[in-house]
Each structure stands twice: as structure tokens, then as C-alpha cells.
Amino acid sequence: xxxxxxxxxxxxxxxxxxxxxxxxxxxxxxxxxxxxxxxxxxxxxxxxxxxxxxxxxxxxxxxxxxxxxxxxxxxxxxxxxxxxxxxxxxxxxxxxxxxxxxxxxxx
Numbered sequence: 001x002x003x004x005x006x007x008x009x010x011x012x013x014x015x016x017x018x019x020x021x022x023x024x025x026x027x028x029x030x031x032x033x034x035x036x037x038x039x040x041x042x043x044x045x046x047x048x049x050x051x052x053x054x055x056x057x058x059x060x061x062x063x064x065x066x067x068x069x070x071x072x073x074x075x076x077x078x079x080x081x082x083x084x085x086x087x088x089x090x091x092x093x094x095x096x097x098x099x100x101x102x103x104x105x106x107x
Contacts (some may be wrong), residue, residue, distance in 0.1 A: 007080045009062040019057030024067045049073045
């Protein structure tokens, strides 16, 4: 089971207290976008075995959204950080690289 820490209120709990929200750091397409761009935004998702960035909501706590970097194979959570972050913070990247030197990055 995953154990996550909400960066907004500081509570650490099992994943049952949180609600998953899908892949993080997506470029959102709306009015004025091409059909292919909008289709890609709606349906194309990465599903890697390894490091992945996800959106989570503290459903049974403060109710705020946040982002998590975790390994989908081992369930190791590298870090959680605020949802308003458009790219993974440098310290999160460094933490992942320290444990997974062969990791190629989030894009």
C-alpha cells in the first residue's frame, strides 16, 4: 500500500485517505486546439513501469490537490509537492536520480 504525505497540511496516511487523479504535468488543450491535440489530451496517457508523476487529492483531509513522484513497480514514493508546480522541482528530480541513476527524465 502507498503511504503519501500531503504537502498542503502535512498529514501522512495510507492511500485510502487520498483519491488518485491521473497523470501530472499534462499540457491541457481546449478551445482553439486541433482535434489531434484535444484527443491526445483526453486519451493519451503514459503508463510506465518505473518513475511516474501523478495527481492526488487529500479526499478525507484538507481536500487539496497535490502531485506525487513515485515508482509504479515498487510503490516507492520519492516526494509529494504542491499541485501548482508546472514542472517537477529540482530537489525531487535529484532525489529520483540518486535512487535511479539510469532514469531519463519525466518527458
